[in-house]
Amino acid sequence: MEPLAVDAEHAVLPDDALRSFADAIRESAAGVYPGTDAAVGFEAPRRPEFGEFATNVAFSLVRAARRSPQEIAQTLVADLRSRAPTVAGLFASIEPVAGFINLRLAPAIWQAAVARIVRDGEAFARASHRGTRISLEFGSANPTGPLVVVQGRALSIGDALARTMRLRGYDVFVEWIINDSGAQIETLGRSVDARYRQLSDSTIAFPEDGYPGEYVVEIARALRDTQSERIAAMPERERLEFMAQFARDELVAEQRKSAERFGVRYDLWQSERDLHEKGGIAAGIERLKELGLTYEEDGAIFFRATQFGDDKDRVLVRADGRPTYLCTDVAYHYEKLRRADRVIDILGPDHHGYIGRLHGLAAAFGYPGHLEVLIAQQVTLMRGAEQVSMSKRAGQLVTLDEVLDEVGIDATRFFFALLATDTPLTFDLQLAVEQSNDNPVYYVQYGHARIASVLRKAGDADVKAARGAGLEALVHPAEIALARRLAELPNLAQSVVEHLAPHRLARYARDVASDFHQFYTECRILAEERELRLARLALAIAAQHVLAISLDLLGVTAPDSM
RNA sequence: GCGCCCGUAGCGUAGUUGGAUAACGCGCAACCCUCCGAAGGUUGAGAUCGGGAGUUCGAAUCUCUCCGGGCGCGCCA
Numbered sequence: 001m002e003p004l005a006v007d008a009e010h011a012v013l014p015d016d017a018l019r020s021f022a023d024a025i026r027e028s029a030a031g032v033y034p035g036t037d038a039a040v041g042f043e044a045p046r047r048p049e050f051g052e053f054a055t056n057v058a059f060s061l062v063r064a065a066r067r068s069p070q071e072i073a074q075t076l077v078a079d080l081r082s083r084a085p086t087v088a089g090l091f092a093s094i095e096p097v098a099g100f101i102n103l104r105l106a107p108a109i110w111q112a113a114v115a116r117i118v119r120d121g122e123a124f125a126r127a128s129h130r131g132t133r134i135s136l137e138f139g140s141a142n143p144t145g146p147l148v149v150v151q152g153r154a155l156s157i158g159d160a161l162a163r164t165m166r167l168r169g170y171d172v173f174v175e176w177i178i179n180d181s182g183a184q185i186e187t188l189g190r191s192v193d194a195r196y197r198q199l200s201d202s203t204i205a206f207p208e209d210g211y212p213g214e215y216v217v218e219i220a221r222a223l224r225d226t227q228s229e230r231i232a233a234m235p236e237r238e239r240l241e242f243m244a245q246f247a248r249d250e251l252v253a254e255q256r257k258s259a260e261r262f263g264v265r266y267d268l269w270q271s272e273r274d275l276h277e278k279g280g281i282a283a284g285i286e287r288l289k290e291l292g293l294t295y296e297e298d299g300a301i302f303f304r305a306t307q308f309g310d311d312k313d314r315v316l317v318r319a320d321g322r323p324t325y326l327c328t329d330v331a332y333h334y335e336k337l338r339r340a341d342r343v344i345d346i347l348g349p350d351h352h353g354y355i356g357r358l359h360g361l362a363a364a365f366g367y368p369g370h371l372e373v374l375i376a377q378q379v380t381l382m383r384g385a386e387q388v389s390m391s392k393r394a395g396q397l398v399t400l401d402e403v404l405d406e407v408g409i410d411a412t413r414f415f416f417a418l419l420a421t422d423t424p425l426t427f428d429l430q431l432a433v434e435q436s437n438d439n440p441v442y443y444v445q446y447g448h449a450r451i452a453s454v455l456r457k458a459g460d461a462d463v464k465a466a467r468g469a470g471l472e473a474l475v476h477p478a479e480i481a482l483a484r485r486l487a488e489l490p491n492l493a494q495s496v497v498e499h500l501a502p503h504r505l506a507r508y509a510r511d512v513a514s515d516f517h518q519f520y521t522e523c524r525i526l527a528e529e530r531e532l533r534l535a536r537l538a539l540a541i542a543a544q545h546v547l548a549i550s551l552d553l554l555g556v557t558a559p560d561s562m
Numbered sequence: 563g564c565g566c567c568c569g570u571a572g573c574g575u576a577g578u579u580g581g582a583u584a585a586c587g588c589g590c591a592a593c594c595c596u597c598c599g600a601a602g603g604u605u606g607a608g609a610u611c612g613g614g615a616g617u618u619c620g621a622a623u624c625u626c627u628c629c630g631g632g633c634g635c636g637c638c639a
Contacts, residue, residue: 046585056581062619069619098582142639182639300637311564315637325639352566353634419575422567426574440587446601454598495578507576521603562601
């Protein structure tokens with residue numbers, strides 16, 4: 001058998017070893033139990049004594065082979081050892097236990113994985129371009145106020161997904177839809193107008209359905225300071241329209257600024273009004289008509305939603321010719337479905353009942369399963385034990401910017417990404433600023449800073465030497481455990497994309513930090529003996545890269561000191 | 563009433579396509595710095611995975627049913 005290569009260029013990596021094992025075991029199964037179909041899958045057992053990986057292949061053969069799982073597992077392992085000693089040599093142990101086959105990789109494989117990470121650096125886990133187009137929409141809010149906390153959660157989740165998708169080679173197109181064509185814009189105009197007139201006459205009544213927030217007053221003041229002469233000359237109708245447009249532009253600009261401050265990048269801010277004016281809305285309706293999925297009743301145009309599981313058909317265009325909210329979504333999704341292989345919407349918790357309708361739309365257009373909808377669940381703000389009030393109706397908004405002012409971008413992004421998207425979140429502002437071990441953000445960042453500190457202490461010469469050093473000295477359980485964790489990143493990132501589960505990134509980052517801290521405690525990195533010292537430095541460098549990549553995917557900084 | 567989501571340790575949660583004695587953090591108890599950052603580490607106590615039935619060699623995970631909680635059911639957006 002050939003000696004195992006440990007250099008990063010021609011190394012056998014953990015995934016390669018598992019693939020070889022799967023192939024070999026399938027051959028064994030085909031030989032020993034002709035006519036059977038072995039399914040070889042791997043999992044990471046919970047208990048360390050069950051090895052680093054385990055396969056349940058024997059269970060899949062029980063019926064066809066008419067043997068006990070344990071007997072099958074033993075037979076397969078014996079056969080593999082004699083027929084494929086090279087493959088067996090990739091493993092430190094191969095044990096049939098209770099029908100499972102428990103595996104432990106040879107240390108050289110883990111050492112090779114570390115060498116690969118050190119070599120790839122920031123590019124580790126990056127996948128080559130694969131040509132799959134993904135449209136990702138999130139955050140989209142009515143342009144009638146500043147961004148609030150729940151939207152911050154959608155931004156955090158959506159941006160982490162977008163970054164991870166780019167890392168894994170997908171063509172991601174990130175979009176925000178500005179809902180600027182409905183009645184709420186007109187309401188916004190009336191709200192601003194009332195505040196404007198109140199500036200000179202405090203007895204003027206504020207509309208009952210108006211937006212009560214203080215920001216409306218600020219917009220009115222801005223108008224008075226810069227546009228009062230123009231406004232004075234306008235007839236009421238023109239004035240209301242002008243104010244609505246002015247406020248919309250102000251608020252969209254403010255929303256964009258908040259998103260950018262939060263570190264979120266968009267490729268497109270799509271105005272609904274523009275979509276209407278450019279005929280995009282009409283195109284979507286036309287398509288539905290061609291497909292025979294619309295009909296007219298009482299002067300309105302209906303979508304046959306019941307054909308796709310909805311309880312009733314839905315109005316697209318009212319009798320007076322005004323399109324509904326759904327109508328815009330019809331058009332927009334038709335457009336997105338045509339240009340992307342996978343269309344993803346992240347919506348707020350109040351859109352729960354809307355999911356089925358959107359799926360129905362995708363099916364109607366001939367793209368069943370191409371549209372995925374995520375609901376970013378509610379955020380409850382706490383300050384210690386006290387709940388922070390945020391009633392929209394009373395105008396008590398807590399804006400994203402206010403939260404960022406209070407606790408910073410890193411903590412906010414990390415906390416928002418920490419739980420599964422559809423799990424309601426309680427965000428404690430007091431905890432988020434605490435620089436204590438209750439705070440998971442600091443725990444992870446501390447890991448990164450601690451490594452940086454060790455590398456500084458080691459000195460440039462050793463750090464440089466470590467990058468090309470042999471890693472045979474890495475055999476301690478804490479070293480292997482850390483190496484194993486680091487090597488998971490590519491598969492983990494891939495699972496984040498496939499399951500739309502960015503919270504796994506945050507949890508993974510915490511696990512990496514935890515494994516590093518344990519390694520740090522048990523193994524002195526700056527050991528006397530040079531070979532060991534360089535090998536451990538290389539492992540620390542690899543851990544630093546993985547932490548930096550994970551944090552970057554979450555939009556969180558990786559400090560060298562704190 | 564119909565539809566969707568959720569019930570996992572005192573609290574907050576994770577749990578890929580079903581796998582072995584159910585995991586992580588906080589909190590609680592007891593420990594660890596003559597040495598690389600103690601913002602760290604180790605150990606312990608703590609769970610009939612809401613109840614019941616079914617499918618399976620095997621269920622927190624799939625099916626049915628009941629209980630408890632949240633949300634959605636406009637020619638609003």
